[in-house]
Amino acid sequence: MRGDGKVFTLAQVSEHNTPKDCWLIINDKVYDVTKYLKDHPGGDEVLLSATGKDATDDFEDVGHSDSARDMLEQY
């Protein structure tokens, strides 16, 4: 699990699971989606429910568009 070249444990990422501080793990990268919660077309609750675990399958299952994938790189 990496973000900005840092390596995090799942336990560390799991601590960021609130609307004020929300991290997601997708494809082995850690994304801080706190600022995106209110803008996510799928709503903030699904993002919060995907914290504290590998969210890759959730992200893929929804069939996110290429533009949604590109957005990942901003976070």
Ligand code: HEM
């Ligand atoms: C940083 C991660 C994510 C980004 C950037 C993102 C971005 C987006 C975008 C742009 C859309 C609009 C449709 C599209 O372009 O595909 C969307 C829709 C949606 N997303 Fe995400 N998403 C993220 C994570 C997730 C996760 C982890 C879940 C599930 C737990 C999720 C569930 C949904 C759902 C259910 C919709 C459909 C909403 C609807 O059509 O009413 N998303 N997302």
